[in-house]
Amino acid sequence: MTALTADRDRTDDRAAPLGAPGRDDGWSAGRTVLWVSVAVAIAAPLVAALDPAVPGRTLLALAFVLMVPGVPLAALLRVPNTLLSASLAVGLSISVLLLTSAAQVLAGWWHPTVTAASVGLLSVVTAAVALERIPGSGAGVPATLAAGGVAVRRWVQRAGRADAVGTPDRSRLATWTRPASPALLLCAAASWWVATRQVDLDDAGALGVIGVVGLPYVVALVLVAVVGAVQLTRRTLDGPVLAATAVVLTVVVYGFSNVADGQAGVSVGWLHVGFSRFITEHQASFVGLDARAYWPSFFAAGAVLVRLAGVGDASTFLSLAPVFYNLAAIAPLLVIARCITRSRRLAWASVFVYLGGNWFQQDYFSPQATALLLYLVVIAVLLWMLSRAGTPPTAGSWWTRAWLAARRRPALPPGVTPRRSAAWELALLVLAMAVVVSHQLTPVTLVFALLTFTVSGHTQYRRLWLVVSLFFLAWFVYGATDYWVGHLGTVLGDLGNPGGNLDTAVGSRVSGDPTYQVMQNLRMGWSLLYGLAAVAGWWTIRHRREALPVAGLAIGSGALVLLGSYGGEVVLRVFVFAAPVLAPLAVLAVRRVAAPLLRRPGRLRLVAVAAALLVLGLGVTTTRGVNVAFERVTDDDLAAAGAVYDRIQPGDVVGTLAATGALGREHVGEWLPLDMSEAGCGREALACALVEQPEFIVVGRTQDVVGQLTADRPAGWTTEVADALVERGLYQVIYQGADATALQLVDQEG
Template sequence: MADLGVLEDVPGAAPERPGRPGADPGLRPGRLRAERIPLLATAALAVAVPAVAALDLAVPGRALLALAFVLTVPGVPLVAGLRLPDPLLACSLAGALSIATALLTATAALLTGTWDPVRWAWALALVHLAATAWVLRRGPRTAGPGARAPGRPAARELRIRAVCAAALVAAVGLWWLAAGRVDLDAAGASGLIGVVGWPYLAALVLVAGVAAAQLVRRAPDGVVLAAAALVLALVLFAFANVADGAAGVPTGWRHVGFQRFISANEASFYGLDARASWPAFFAAAAQLVHLAGVADASAFLQLAPFFYNAAALVPLLVVARCVTGSGRIAWLSVFVYLGANWYQQDYFAPQATAFLLYLTVLATLLWSAAAAWRSRAADRPGGPRPERRRLRSLLAPLGRRPPLPAGLDAGRSVALEGVLLLLATAVVVTHQLTPVTLVLTLLVFVVTGYTRFRRLWLVVALLFVGWFSYGASDFWTGHLSAVVGDVGQVGANLDQAVTSRVVGDPTYQFMQQVRLGWSLVHVLLAVTGLGLILRRPDARLIALLAASAGSLVLLQSYGGEVVLRVFVFAAPLLAPLAAIALHRLLTWAPRGLPARRRQWLALAALAVVLTGYGAAGTATRGVNVSFERVSADDVRAARVLWANLREGDTVGLLYPAGAYPGDRYGEWSTVWLREERCELPPEACALTQLPRFVLLGRTQDAALTLVEGSAPGASRELADALLRSGRYEVVYRGADAQLLVLDGPR
């Protein structure tokens, strides 16, 4: 039996072998029939979803069908027509192209005043059907040169799969038990890790054990590893939301409010929020809500973090395979990525959607670069050699044009560039910061000579400047100094992002420092991994890609979140580099140790490391759960508020927590009752400003206690004082929230 040190690629994930560009392999009839299934299934879906929406039928699972429509129409047949030799990359591009199309068509409908989600869905369905007919007529080909149809697993493999499946099902059961038993109200300064309970930790151990057992096998099973990665994503990213019965992160509820505004007014919310200048995500969410037949986008909030992380696994695996050169280490990097993702930028938000598109572009460019390098290296006697470090060799990549990847001809390469341009255009109209990172990434590939798409960075940069200048003029007009004021202010940007956030309760400060320490460990592992591959010819490319994400601190503080965004964009590269270092550490063993003992040692060490990554991810991600969560009681209080609001009303709050921004956006305004904002104590502020409603709750208390260092129970004391004053009465009171209304005229 082999140990982890054998760099043997996972079946089905092996790097493409050089071959004649454009060559189509001979595929067996059974394989061809199998490739027709997704084309025909998505064609049926493309017709069914707009038809059901047009008739407004109460079909079971309608919301899931609508989501599947957005993820597959029209990307599946369009990408199938490219005949990409890598099935994983094709799958990633199909989903990203469908999402990008939804973003762009929703934006076009909003800007042109042609808002009609059903008609636009029918238009996409027609494109999908036409592309499907064309691909079926040509005969679908997705396998690479030399690919063979997979055989049926042996009986022993099926038994191993059954055991692993049972362990993963048990892990999900333990996770569900933990979610039902956890008391999130007791999560204080230490965050989520202090209250998850033993069933949650047991679930992590089971998932880590299954993944480790597969990774030390001679031929790891990609199906089992994919299932383990999905279960780990569920355990890490859906726990708090499922336990609360509602979606956390109040900003996600604000995005629901934006969606409802667009649905009601068929226009963006200009003048109410700066994000109105990038309306693509909110408009697409409004169209999705209409197709799904649900009341609003809150139906998609609860499992959004799990969805975004699960969707990222496919392009992430492509990226990791290119960086590590090994399917085994690539799978290890997937689990490392999940355990290190504490940044919580994966809720129902534009940046999460734009990041998926960015990650797909990165995966495509790295796949093309890796395939091109292998093709060039195969023609060299003795294999690849490191490039000379002279000035001429440093400038040489600027004029280098890589060869076509094996299995891709010139025409399909141009079409692939068109797909990347469409993804980039969708990113430009979706999010403010992601296009900057995308331009830098594209430029790095040009400077290092690892892309044929040499002008793509310039086109995307012009699109970004054009949209920012005209489409986002409401955002920067009169505030240009604030937009460019942070450029070059590295120290101030870092201070806003790091130092100013480590405040409040001493235990809470310690947990924030744990976050910083865990991030530092992850970065040091990645730097070590980079050092291990420095002799590779593409090491400069990988290093510059990681550094380009870090350069964002030169440009913006981004409201104090720039370091978070740096980690988000660097994470797809940090994870495989860290996995390379971990692989080297985990495969070390004393000399003379028998092979079987080496394997068991590697298995135990890997299981411990993966469990540690899961526990560290839980601890660092859940630090703010006390005030970032939105309980079912918060939602009930917010719904009572929305039902009683009148246009022009004011709502008093101590802290932006809860579900309150999820409806009636723009019809009411906020009165902040904290002394720093009002310049009066909360009670005096409320009785002076007299907001019509005062919404208070446990999450506001937690934020004031942990972040501001206030005494516990501030919101409860304020509510009691306002009730004693006789000016307010209770409209709603629950375990976690209460709503007061002004009694009488202001």
């Protein structure tokens, strides 16, 4: 049996957690990370309080968000799996930030620095307790820090240990690929950087980003694919190099457009910046202005982060948000994939497949991206427990088995005490509560997932779904009253209408320019292929005990279609939630289909895997970047918005011909948007402007492209509208750039 076709890896979960016994390096690493968390917990609030202009303050604030108080809490939880422990540390830190931020907004007591200091103090105390419980060498902080570098490296290495039975031979890692792989990855990063400097996204049309990426980008992907293939096919997995490969792939694919453009794309992300700014300025949520105001925790957390980092607004975090969210997902994804595939090698392959299929563009600076990360951590914990604990078998007719399965309670993982298991459940509840107060849709998927585990009898936490359901329902019914009072018909109207919801989600996305239609169909085909491969992969594990909950997780995500169209995005959301499960299942299918090829040693196997990785990289580049021509935000978009902000008065109306750009960045609630498209206004854009006479009109390249691609408009149609308005003397130009123009109603100045 060769490496890629090896089904089992019996070296699983030997990695030490933060503070697990039995491994000196594990202890040292745990102590090191705890000490670092203590330093961050003290420094970040202190710097925020003193407010000095020091370099690295933004990184310190990000470290606070990701480590405090999650690291000491995870250490106390003592989950005997390094990746899971790290995932919990990050997830708990983010959850505490979300919950405390929401509490400040709801209580009308907005003191982010004081709250951060309190959380930091709690974290320090928790870390002290954790350090007390972790046996140390007594060598003190310097020795601990010195050991940390080596230990952390070993942690990562363990995550990628061999599929071979028994303890891997470390000498096998010392081959030519060890120095060559990082060198190639550096070359890939350099080539990618060249690509970002050379590309001109102005030329991206119906083909999207794939039409303009250029040779250096392809070279970068080829190099990443080669390194990935070498690492995936070698006898002994090299965890650090695989992790580095995944990191470089993530940066290459998910950072390209934003880095190339110099500004973050997706206008909704800029609106989220505006929401955070509103909370900073008003110390309250934007109730009455947007439905998202009733799930304010993400935006409040963004405002806290802005305060800690000492930056102007949350736009600092926009550009690299997709890279961050996808990188942060790797650890829980590895755990999930490991549980489904029962192989570390296939788990790493699943990560690459996930990264190659995540075209959905839901990883911008947003509540859903954050909630998805927390969702992944919860699922990873439950699947890991399932894979480690014994489950009583059931017998009899199908309904007898179903009844017994629903009533059974699996054993605890070996070495886990009931009290520790209860503490884990509490941690999961904290994660779930953070999800509930952050996003509307993710809690529903989470409840489906928890219910799946309960009904199939694969979780200790049999009432967790009920507690989360009650909290979600209470939040919706009592916390978001003003929202559903005005929208209940909309909320409930789509219930149980999957056909209509699918039509809204899919049909509305396939229209306009023929090439653009082909690209949209390519997206759906890419996902369909993904889904079909996953179904085939599930068939190969249908007799395993994890088959039922895994199927439940995928079906539960799909059940969102029953609930509503969600603004035409429900299919996207279904895939977003299902992808972490679909990826490992798809890998299992590919492994089965390509087994004859993968069993053949030598270059053919290597080339096949490299080609597959390259196809994935190019595939996600293509599908993800289809809309880049109008989803991007240019410097001129920002400048035009700035010109409007300089003149805007409360109550003014700002018209746009399509919902692009960055107008939402500031003054949320002070101005009224006017959709001047035919669909939004009921008449042609020019006629709409003449009738409605908004105080400001912003047009630009991205709006122009929307019309060209989705409504067969000629190039320059937005400019024609603007020119006509200026020629009539009705509007004057207050900003004009190559990519955007801002107009102001002349009468207003007169």
